[in-house]
Amino acid sequence: MTLLYTEVExxxxxxxxxxxxxxxxxxxxxxxxxSAAAAGTPYDAELWKAxxxxxxxxxxxxxxxxxGSASREGGxxxxxxxxxxxxxxxxxxxxxxxxxxxxxxQALLTAAGQEAGxxxxxxxLGRLAAGEATATLAVSFAASPYAPAAPCHEDGATLGEDGxxxxxxxxxxxxxxxDVLLVPVRLARKTExxxxxxxxxxSAAVRVTPVPSLDLTRPIATVSFASAPARVVARAEGLExxxxxxxxxRGAGLLASEQLGVAxxxxxxxxxxxxxxxxxxxxxxxxxxxxxRLADLWLEVVGARAAARNAAALLAEAPAxxxxxxxxxxAVAVAQAHCAAVAVHAAExxxxxxxxxxxxxxxxxxxxxxxxxxDQIALGTPGEHRDALAxxxxxxxxx
Amino acid sequence: xxxxxxEASVAERARAFLAEHDPAAMDRLEFLRAxxxxxxxxxxxxxxxxxxxxxxGLQAVADRELKGTPDNQPGRIGIGLGMAAPTILAFGTxxxxxxxxxxxxxxxxxxxxxxxxxxxxxDLATLATRAVxxxxxxxxxxxxxxxxxxHTARWGIxxxxxxxxxxxxxxxxxxxCDMHAPGVEVRPLRQITGEAxxxxxxxxxVRLPDALRLGEVGDGWRVAQTTLMNERVAIGxxxxxxxxxxxxxxxxxxxxxxRTHDLHQRLLRLWVDSEVMRLTAVRLRExxxxxxxxxxxxxxxxxxxxxxxxxxxxxVEMLREDxxxxxxxxxxxxxxxxxxxxxxxxxxxxxxGNSIEGGTSEILRNIIAERVLGxxxxxRADKDVAWKDLPR
Numbered sequence: 082m083t084l085l086y087t088e089v090e091x092x093x094x095x096x097x098x099x100x101x102x103x104x105x106x107x108x109x110x111x112x113x114x115x116s117a118a119a120a121g122t123p124y125d126a127e128l129w130k131a132x133x134x135x136x137x138x139x140x141x142x143x144x145x146x147x148x149g150s151a152s153r154e155g156g157x158x159x160x161x162x163x164x165x166x167x168x169x170x171x172x173x174x175x176x177x178x179x180x181x182x183x184x185x186x187q188a189l190l191t192a193a194g195q196e197a198g199x200x201x202x203x204x205x206l207g208r209l210a211a212g213e214a215t216a217t218l219a220v221s222f223a224a225s226p227y228a229p230a231a232p233c234h235e236d237g238a239t240l241g242e243d244g245x246x247x248x249x250x251x252x253x254x255x256x257x258x259x260d261v262l263l264v265p266v267r268l269a270r271k272t273e274x275x276x277x278x279x280x281x282x283x284s285a286a287v288r289v290t291p292v293p294s295l296d297l298t299r300p301i302a303t304v305s306f307a308s309a310p311a312r313v314v315a316r317a318e319g320l321e322x323x324x325x326x327x328x329x330x331r332g333a334g335l336l337a338s339e340q341l342g343v344a345x346x347x348x349x350x351x352x353x354x355x356x357x358x359x360x361x362x363x364x365x366x367x368x369x370x371x372x373x374r375l376a377d378l379w380l381e382v383v384g385a386r387a388a389a390r391n392a393a394a395l396l397a398e399a400p401a402x403x404x405x406x407x408x409x410x411x412a413v414a415v416a417q418a419h420c421a422a423v424a425v426h427a428a429e430x431x432x433x434x435x436x437x438x439x440x441x442x443x444x445x446x447x448x449x450x451x452x453x454x455x456d457q458i459a460l461g462t463p464g465e466h467r468d469a470l471a472x473x474x475x476x477x478x479x480x
Numbered sequence: 481x482x483x484x485x486x487e488a489s490v491a492e493r494a495r496a497f498l499a500e501h502d503p504a505a506m507d508r509l510e511f512l513r514a515x516x517x518x519x520x521x522x523x524x525x526x527x528x529x530x531x532x533x534x535x536x537g538l539q540a541v542a543d544r545e546l547k548g549t550p551d552n553q554p555g556r557i558g559i560g561l562g563m564a565a566p567t568i569l570a571f572g573t574x575x576x577x578x579x580x581x582x583x584x585x586x587x588x589x590x591x592x593x594x595x596x597x598x599x600x601x602x603d604l605a606t607l608a609t610r611a612v613x614x615x616x617x618x619x620x621x622x623x624x625x626x627x628x629x630x631h632t633a634r635w636g637i638x639x640x641x642x643x644x645x646x647x648x649x650x651x652x653x654x655x656x657c658d659m660h661a662p663g664v665e666v667r668p669l670r671q672i673t674g675e676a677x678x679x680x681x682x683x684x685x686v687r688l689p690d691a692l693r694l695g696e697v698g699d700g701w702r703v704a705q706t707t708l709m710n711e712r713v714a715i716g717x718x719x720x721x722x723x724x725x726x727x728x729x730x731x732x733x734x735x736x737x738x739r740t741h742d743l744h745q746r747l748l749r750l751w752v753d754s755e756v757m758r759l760t761a762v763r764l765r766e767x768x769x770x771x772x773x774x775x776x777x778x779x780x781x782x783x784x785x786x787x788x789x790x791x792x793x794x795x796v797e798m799l800r801e802d803x804x805x806x807x808x809x810x811x812x813x814x815x816x817x818x819x820x821x822x823x824x825x826x827x828x829x830x831x832x833g834n835s836i837e838g839g840t841s842e843i844l845r846n847i848i849a850e851r852v853l854g855x856x857x858x859x860r861a862d863k864d865v866a867w868k869d870l871p872r
Contacts, residue, residue, distance in 0.1 A: 372849035387759035479739035
């Protein structure tokens with residue numbers, strides 16, 4: 082296991098970065114965010130197609146035998162997905178990679194590992210890997226992996242005896258871009274709680290209502306199912322929902338790499354700006370009050386890279402379907418607790434050290450601030466991840 | 481001669497060495513000298529100088545194989561190991577390396593660092609200690625300060641001014657100072673912990689042979705940079721056997737009655753910070769082993785100082801009435817440096833030095849900002865001015 086980047090990972094990064102430099106400049110992203118009010122979504126379908134199909138990022142977590150590029154021997158893994166997320170974060174790229182190729186894909190991978198629903202999951206994974214379909218996990222982006230049963234609570238979606246899904250889920254990312262929605266449901270049974278994961282194809286029975294969102298480049302939506310035809314992907318007795326837990330945990334671990342990318346853009350852009358901007362007849366970056374803040378931020382980003390790489394490396398070593406081991410769970414919690422805060426701090430420093438320009442709509446800094454702040458809430462807050470470490474760190478709470 | 485070393489061959493060499501040298505049947509020093517001669521002292525050093533010319537990362541393999549055998553008490557000789565040795569290796573003549581490195585590593589000869597002066601702290605290059613050439617000798621006059629281990633040291637690494645007529649960085653020369661030479665006077669300096677880990681050193685007409693010069697005349701600043709870079713890695717980047725986090729966590733576990741929710745939240749935050757620092761150090765060592773030293777090294781000491789200070793502060797606060805007590809204010813002169821030794825109060829006070837010694841945190845931030853991020857330097861009044869003409 083290494084915390085450095087391998088040659089293959091650097092090649093993948095270069096391909097993604099080149100494409101994003103061409104198709105996803107800050108001003109292009111800003112234009113998309115502006116027109117999203119009319120278009121209903123900022124997602125760039127052309128860019129996503131190029132990433133998913135031409136570079137093949139949609140199948141990085143999907144095993145080779147199902148059409149993806151993941152394998153235990155020399156194939157892709159969470160490490161490669163993490164490198165893609167670094168680049169997507171650096172560009173705040175409006176593409177449904179996290180929602181489709183990470184969250185939905187992981188839920189399907191875990192379901193495929195279960196005896197009951199293997200076939201549906203495998204068929205869907207094949208379509209996702211080929212870039213023929215895009216999916217999302219219809220769970221609130223604010224859901225915490227430490228309360229994974231919550232998406233199946235009583236107000237959630239229900240699978241009726243006629244095989245259709247009814248109910249509403251709020252705070253979903255990537256829903257506008259999804260051909261398939263994976264929704265955790267309660268099964269309509271009278272006696273004990275029984276839950277499942279359903280695949281619902283986008284149709285007139287699925288209403289996706291975008292919500293004006295803090296994050297302009299990855300907005301949330303409310304998804305309503307009205308007797309929507311569904312296929313059962315997996316089911317479980319009780320309230321244990323391993324597909325949701327694995328997706329949220331691994332999603333949180335990989336989100337750290339996106340946060341690293343966001344933080345790196347903010348640091349690099351700010352350093353470049355304070356070298357150019359002159360006041361009092363000298364570059365503002367020559368004042369210690371400014372330099373020391375940036376040195377501290379650099380150190381935070383260095384730590385974020387180590388923590389995010391560690392989480393990606395341990396996720397890559399875990400079995401594709403799960404369960405995730407304790408070491409990997411600690412690595413995820415450490416990475417989220419640190420990287421979420423670093424991304425927010427970097428974006429806030431970026432706005433502050435750009436002065437008035439940083440406060441304008443015209444400058445892209447706000448896109449990163451909004452992404453960083455939304456990411457901090459996503460998939461468990463830093464506080465929730467820290468609380469989860471009390472056990473592994475053997476630092477018990479007061480009685 | 482072997483060209484490349486790997487884990488297996490280093491382990492094999494260590495086992496072969498142990499088979500021929502039974503530490504139970506040997507004098508401790510003889511054992512350490514033999515280990516040095518076998519190239520197992522610091523495997524990344526060249527053959528003949530205690531190493532094998534192997535990648536630095538393989539030292540851990542040698543240490544693992546030799547675990548439980550007598551060690552060289554690194555806490556006593558940290559300045560020699562962390563600062564003098566890499567500088568001697570980089571700039572010393574073969575004769576100097578052969579003379580100094582072995583007794584340095586075995587701990588037979590303790591080293592100290594004669595850099596800072598009352599008038600030259602963060603601005604080290606403005607130092608005023610003079611070295612004047614007289615034939616084959618240099619005559620040194622001046623005063624050094626904050627010198628840990630000066631009272632136990634056989635040798636000191638010394639930077640002195642040999643040409644006051646040029647700008648400050650250019651007129652310096654680096655020497656090995658004989659701490660037993662006439663004219664060297666060491667006086668303890670009592671610290672806020674009560675003890676005197678460091679000293680003032682007065683140098684009055686100290687005569688050093690030219691053979692003790694390290695590097696070229698006038699090149700002392702460049703030589704000193706090597707020492708300082710290694711100092712920061714030694715303080716911040718080395719893997720620790722016992723950490724401040726570990727010590728404070730022990731207190732937390734053993735005293736449940738002291739726990740509060742506020743302390744718990746703060747402690748978890750610092751646990752995450754410790755883990756992130758550990759991972760950063762792991763990544764840094766991987767980069768070094770791969771031959772790509774990253775700039776991360778400059779930041780490790782900064783992170784380390786902050787963490788030590790916050791953790792030791794929390795521990796005293798957590799202890800309540802016990803935190804009001806202090807174990808011992810006796811004025812002593814310890815011969816080791818131990819950041820986390822003794823009790824909570826001592827740890828708290830000693831940690832205050834971590835952001836001052838070996839480059840203040842403020843200077844380290846400047847270094848990161850200017851050398852890593854490429855930000856412009858502050859305008860300076862002392863550039864291109866002969867040292868003797870600087871305003872004082």
